[in-house]
Amino acid sequence: MNNAKTKVGFFQKMLNWTERAGNALPHPATLFALFALFALVFSAIGHFMAWEVIHPGTQEIIRPVNLLSAEGIHRILLEMVENFTGFAPLGIVLVAMLGIGIAEQSGLVSAVIRMLVLNSPRHLLTFVLVFSGILSNIASDVGYVLLIPMAGVIFAAVGRHPIAGMAAAFSGVSGGFSANLALGTIDPLLAGLSQEAAHILDPSYMVNATANYYFMVASTFIIALAGTFVTEKIVEPRLGTYKSNNPHDDHSFDKLSKAEKKGLLWALIVFLGITAIALTGLIPADGFLRGTDGGFLSSPLIEGVVAMLFVTAGATGLAYGFTTKAFSNDADVMNGMAESMKTLATYLVLVFFAAQFVAYFKWSNLGMILAVKGAELLMTADIGLIPLMILFILLSASINMLMGSASAKWAILAPIFIPMFMIMGYSPELSQVVYRIGDSVTNIISPMMSFFALIIAFVQKYDAKAGIGTIIATMLPYSIVFLLFWIVLLVGWLLFGLPLGPDAGIHYEMIN
Numbered sequence: 082m083n084n085a086k087t088k089v090g091f092f093q094k095m096l097n098w099t100e101r102a103g104n105a106l107p108h109p110a111t112l113f114a115l116f117a118l119f120a121l122v123f124s125a126i127g128h129f130m131a132w133e134v135i136h137p138g139t140q141e142i143i144r145p146v147n148l149l150s151a152e153g154i155h156r157i158l159l160e161m162v163e164n165f166t167g168f169a170p171l172g173i174v175l176v177a178m179l180g181i182g183i184a185e186q187s188g189l190v191s192a193v194i195r196m197l198v199l200n201s202p203r204h205l206l207t208f209v210l211v212f213s214g215i216l217s218n219i220a221s222d223v224g225y226v227l228l229i230p231m232a233g234v235i236f237a238a239v240g241r242h243p244i245a246g247m248a249a250a251f252s253g254v255s256g257g258f259s260a261n262l263a264l265g266t267i268d269p270l271l272a273g274l275s276q277e278a279a280h281i282l283d284p285s286y287m288v289n290a291t292a293n294y295y296f297m298v299a300s301t302f303i304i305a306l307a308g309t310f311v312t313e314k315i316v317e318p319r320l321g322t323y324k325s326n327n328p329h330d331d332h333s334f335d336k337l338s339k340a341e342k343k344g345l346l347w348a349l350i351v352f353l354g355i356t357a358i359a360l361t362g363l364i365p366a367d368g369f370l371r372g373t374d375g376g377f378l379s380s381p382l383i384e385g386v387v388a389m390l391f392v393t394a395g396a397t398g399l400a401y402g403f404t405t406k407a408f409s410n411d412a413d414v415m416n417g418m419a420e421s422m423k424t425l426a427t428y429l430v431l432v433f434f435a436a437q438f439v440a441y442f443k444w445s446n447l448g449m450i451l452a453v454k455g456a457e458l459l460m461t462a463d464i465g466l467i468p469l470m471i472l473f474i475l476l477s478a479s480i481n482m483l484m485g486s487a488s489a490k491w492a493i494l495a496p497i498f499i500p501m502f503m504i505m506g507y508s509p510e511l512s513q514v515v516y517r518i519g520d521s522v523t524n525i526i527s528p529m530m531s532f533f534a535l536i537i538a539f540v541q542k543y544d545a546k547a548g549i550g551t552i553i554a555t556m557l558p559y560s561i562v563f564l565l566f567w568i569v570l571l572v573g574w575l576l577f578g579l580p581l582g583p584d585a586g587i588h589y590e591m592i593n
Contacts, residue, residue, distance in 0.1 A: 112549060113434035113528075117441050121157075124445035125149040134453040143453070146445050156444065161437065168436035173387045174425065174535060177226040180391035180398070182421025183414060187402030189348055190231070192341050203239060207249050210235070211308035214253020215260050215301050218267075224254035225532040227390065230539050237323065243543045244555065245317040251536060252308040252559040255524040258487070259517035260300035264290055271491055271513055278495035279509040292510040293517065294582040296574060300567065307566045308559060315558045323543070344401040351400040355393055427541060431534035439529070453497070466507065467572055470515045473498065474568065477519025482527045487520050503589045510585040518571065522564045525556040 107115065127145030134143050147153055165171070184190050210232050217224030229250045236246025258267075269290040279286040337345070359382055362370025372379025382389055398417075402408035408417075464472070480490055494516060499509045524530050528549060540547040540555075580586050 110431045110434050113438050117438040120438060120441040120445055121148045123447060132450055134450050143446050143450060145447060148441055148445055164436045164440040165433050168432055171432050174226050177387050177390050178421045178425060179418050180394035182418045184394040184398030186417025186420055187398040187407045188405060189398050189401040192337060192345055207312045208305055208309045210249045211253040212305040214250045215257040215305060217254055218258055218261055225535060228254060242317055242320040242323040244540055245312055245320050247539055248316050248555050249308060249312040251525060256521055256559050256563050257304040258524055259521040260304045261297050262301055267487060274491050274495050275499060275509045275513045278499035288509050291582045292585045293514040296514050296581045303566055303570055304563060307562050311558045311562050316555060340405045344404040347404045348397040348401040351396050428535055428538040435534050467575060471568055473515050474519040477516045478523040481520050481523045491516060506588055508586055508589040510581045511587050514581050518567045522560050526553045526560050
């Protein structure tokens, strides 16, 4: 028992040190500004030292671009605004929050949360949040902007630490990115890149979007259980009891009034109406909401999920607000939308500097050079299948700390590893699933992850002093445990030789 306590104590001390060290750094916005400056400096150093790698797909020689040159400075000045306004998560968050603002200010969000809290088993709450976070990946980025802040409110409502609730949801949304019960938009995207890489060696090879489906389904339950364990046994005890310093915080969950129940009924009717329209446009083969290619995944409902979130949240919020008299005119609605924008002030500042850093890192080619160098180092290892796959997971996880986009990283790594592993007798589907594990486990601790700045803003609602160190220290246990659980699952999968998906085995046979 004493040894166990010592180990827990040491781990908690390590997390506390990580948090203090991280928060001792400058303000997150300042830190991103410094990262941007470092990218500029290293782009110049790499240029003058003649760093270079060969792109595995195009065979093009990749060299650092000196951003401190006259041409680089011109680009920095000319594209600064575009970097900010074109930063992918910015528009998503702003549009989603406008719709959510209507639902929140009408009282709909509070009523739904109270209803869920009053009717859900408390002992399953953490599991439900992590599981819901994993499933939210079907709807692209909606988990980041809706589920994570809602999880904080739900935990506070039942007397638990709100940051623990957000951590649980965040672990599912981002750490469980490669687990799900249904295919998402990322599946055909990665499969297409894998197929192109496989064609380097075998022009007839096909990689389907379902290539990793069986493994993903199993991972969903494993990661949900792991996230529940970390939240309740590590994260929540470390955070302790939450005491709000804001007198306006109201996380009570009294029973719903008759007016609120009536408002929920009308909101449900509106929601069902929207759902009926969506299904009418999706189910028929020639439905008006099908994609231009007639597909489901290319549907504007899937690719434009944030717009649907805005419409659905806004319409149901209006129905609830006018029924309960929370809204009396259009001015109340617009004020509600404006109120939601006020909560994003810190996020906007963070995004400005984060967007510049991401752009400079991309322009300089530093991320690509580091990725290819790391891949070359792994290729020199002459070891068996399981150690090789574990090393590949660790490489993918490390690169994820430098490059945020899953597809961009795979576009670099796939042409290297898929042909190499095929020559060794391992399928492209295996290479892809191993990459996805590594890409997922460090999402939650990577400042390069697109929504990292938004998570900081969410956490600062409950802890004004929270910074990058707070997020990393809180999420690091999830990252470690997810990595271990996923490696154990993969090893078992390989030992039993189970298929990764329909017609997607572990091994590949060269055709002479």
